[in-house]
Amino acid sequence: MPYTPSGFFCDRLIRERERRDGEGSLNKPVRFNGQDFSVLRQECLQRKSLFEDESFPATVESLGFKELGHKSNKVKNIVWKRPKEICENPQFIVGGASRTDICQGDLGDCWLLAAIACLTLNEKLLYRVVPQEQSFSEGYGGVFHFQFWRYGDWVDVVIDDRIPTFNNQLVFTKSAERNEFWSALLEKAYAKLHGSYEALKGGNTTEAMEDFTGGVTEFYEMKEAPKELYKIMKKALERGSLMGCSIDSLVPARFETRTVTGLVKGHAYSVTAVEECKPSQHKDSKVRLVRLRNPWGQVEWNGPWSDNSKEWATLSKTEKEKLQHQSAEDGEFWMSFEDFKKNYTKIEICNLTPDALEDDKIHKWTVSVNEGRWVRGCSAGGCRNYPDTFWTNPQYRLRLLEEDDDPEDNEVGCTFVVALMQKNRRKERKMGANLFTIGFAIYEVPKEMHGNKQHMQKDFFLFNSSKARCKSYINLREVTQRFRLSPGEYVIVPSTYEPHQEGEFILRVFSEKRNTSEEIENRIEADHPVPAPASAGEESEEDQQFRTIFQEIAGEVSTPSPLWRLSQEMEITANELKNVLNRVITKHKDLNTEGFSLESCRSMIALMDMDGTGRLNLQEFRHLWNKIKQWQGIFKHYNADQSGTINSYEMRNAVNDAGFRLNNQLYDIITMRYANESMNIDFDSFISCLVRLEAMFRAFQAFDQDGDGTIRLSVLEWLQLTMYA
Structure with a gap:
């Protein structure tokens, strides 16, 4: 299911804050589902009861959703048992964990088990994933935990020790030693991480290898x-x-x-x-x-x-x-x-680090990690075959600063590895999700544009070919490739093959020498041109029309006055504003609009209402109309086909033309908030969006007294600001 703007972006802000606090490191892994192994074990020991994990219960839901789901005959005779119910004297590890401890059961996860077998060859790596302070005797509370690398963070996954059995035999992974259970419990923790056992069916060994190492x-x-x-x-x-x-x-x-x-x-x-x-x-x-x-x-x-x-x-x-x-x-x-x-x-x-394996020296590589998201209608532009939308994909500026120490074949340059990984597709299988076909291209930034962090526009990609790219777009969780390029600045554009495919990803760049990679985020700012006052005696036909309608609705005055001198006491409500605007805007047949909604007009009043009355006088209204006319011109420019809507991808340029520079997260929110199901934005929504942007920028600047780009609000101030806007 797609995230709501508030849900996704609040979660993202929380994750970024946690990382600043050290969350997600090897020494401080994220607690999966908020479960703390030490606390849970202590509670079980105090209660003298065995842990039962409600977040991954011993039910069909944890087994699967299709072949291992409710309608499957395979699950009817499966019984969940604890090791002490399966055999006498169960052990977590017998005589050290080894590759012979892993034997595949009735689940198609040989890819996972092959990776576990590799893991046993390195004790330091193994016991990072399989913490040793666990047993079925001392401190046993029916609770175990394992640690995995997951999209840039280390996570600690807690499970109970109830395992699926059939005729008292383990259904899935087992050890050659009947009383050894570390590999079966590891498989269960990995299944929990992905939502079910069935989610582990079919895969690539590298997927589990990376989840065990972060490599x-x-x-x-x-x-x-x-x-x-x-x-x-x-x-x-x-x-x-x-x-x-x-x-x-x-x-x-x-x-x-x-x-x-x-x-x-x-x-x-x-x-x-x-x-x-x-x-x-x-x-x-x-x-x-x-x-x-x-x-x-x-x-x-x-x-x-x-x-x-x-x-x-x-x-x-x-x-x-x-x-x-x-x-x-x-x-x-x-x-x-x-x-x-x-x-x-x-x-x-x-x-574990992508060392230059051909060399005799072990090099320490620099690693840059970036999280991103493709959003349908905004930043899911597809591959280069779709030039109208390709440029809207997230873009990452890569700076290669130093050449390799020992170039091969006397070829100078900077060696680096780009790894693009799509997130959560295995976990979302039960909702019909499959792996996207993904890839990336790398473009060299002209010297005159070095240091310019602006998002590259459509024309750049139309007139510049890629400097390097992945061999092919492919439907794997991760696409990886090694390159050697000259020092300089580059742009990496990750994408799905087809446009409009929505998902999250992580882009990692490993280089032998120093590099920096970061998402190209436009500086968030807005222009606030002051509408030029009309000169005395200059009234356009449209101004006269508005004066007449405004007077008609707000009340007659004894002596007709120029538009800019009408009484400040003549004011209109949101409903009256709706009538004024729509009586004029409906004459613009090329906009193909049904007019402004009452909600849009309320937002307009909130923008222009300087005295807090909840109404607009004629002077305030005139400023508003000047803005609407300016924005109307921008809308008409992008509504070239006169369909009455503009494409959500074009909205990025339209917002920029209106004087607002935003980043990708804000463009994503605008698309989700204002675009219809066809990813188009009508005139009413377009104006509503710009009114909201103008109002929020103006409010922020009013609070930002010292101009440092940050403000502090009380709950009351926050609610007053957001509720009225």
Whole structure:
């Protein structure tokens, strides 16, 4: 469901304030659903009762919404049980968490389990996600917690330990040890984060890798892999990076198919090691090997270097121990690097920091994080194929300040990685949401425009081609690509492929050397031209018409006077103003308007009412009409087709022409507040919007006595201001 302006933007302001207070860091994670693990556990221990999580209850709603929903036969015999009801002596972790603790159940989340298996290779990372101070004995209250990175923040997710079972067996993820439960509880916490278990069905290993680390992922297609892929993989594992791979399937991913070699198409694997060994028959050369794991906990490669293959006989005992070789149907196996490249089609590396993996040095990269939103009719402009709206997408100014220390192939420039991630689409699946097809383009800013933070307009994109862009628009949660460009200023434009698609995103920029990236936000300001007074004796036909109507409604005076000298005592109400305006405005056939509403006229009186009477005298009215005529000219300019409305994307320029410079958040609010279902704005709404802007700017400036751009209001002052405007 779309956010209301007040709801979304209040939430955004609160999140920004929390970040300033340190919320969302590793040391101070956000409490998911406001639940505090320590407080909840202490309450349970004091009450001597086990925790029951009302925000993720042991019901069908937590299982799913379609295949695991109310109408599904799959859920009828599922019983939620605590570990102590499933087995004797349950343990959180038995003998240390390892990759063999993860065996896939009846949920299509091999992508998640492959990432968990990778996570176990780095204890520091693992115990960041899986806090260790948890058990089924000391301090047990039926409550556990896990921590995930979520769109720029670390969040702490609390769960109870009721797990779905069938015939006393775990339905979903389980451990090879029947009495070990950390992996099942981790899966439950991740399901809660996304709304249900079913929301985890189908995905990309990189998604979970990033949620466990806050890292950024780079993809390599095997057919396009760099020559130094083995070296890249080796260095990545040495640095704690998580790595997954898969074999593309011609049929949809849900149809995982086992090949004659034992490998499974359309299935996610973990890469858990890369090593070199020296078989006895290879006196002067080494064989490169890759170790992989099938999250099923079974079904392995049966070719060269598989568990029981003849190749192992050529290795010494020392070599075998170094490789930790063992013959067991545990889903883990070795294969040669050459066979790995031949059989797998894609590899994904999640770098904890996107170091230049080809280099021998470990570089500390700069990371910039920006949150954004595409709003239908305002900032959801689609890709470059839609030039009329592309320019309205959010824009981010990137400044590359320093060149790389060790340029490759003597090619100077700044190396950086752009990662565009769409938010919340998995959680919103039950409401029919699918992943958008997303991408981004990068444009160089001309030197004469450096330092100018204004939003780039339509003409800029019509006459300038992109300097770099993502390889393709694709329907993944995140699109990532590495670039090298000369130092300078650039504009990154993230977008969906089609316009009018509404959603939130996070844009991250990682660079080897210093960079700054920030959303281009126009400075919020307004021009307030004073209407020129009419000269004595100069009355237009329209002025005469208004004087006649005004006198007719407000009351006769004995001696007709010029418009600007009519008695200040002659005043009209909002309803009378509506009659005055509409008797004249309806003569403008090109506006195709039904006239002003009473609410619009009340806002106009609030704008021009200098003496607080709730009425307008003729002088105040004349100032108002001069403004309306000015705004009417702007409306006519953008109403070129004489439809009586202007497009919501054009509204940005119309507001700017009226003398108001706003930022993207305010344009979003204007669209949601004033546009109709077709994303068009009629004349009445257009004038109402500008009246409101004028009034609010004027009120702010009245309170901002010292001109520092901030004001302090009491509750009474705030309500008086907003209620009357």
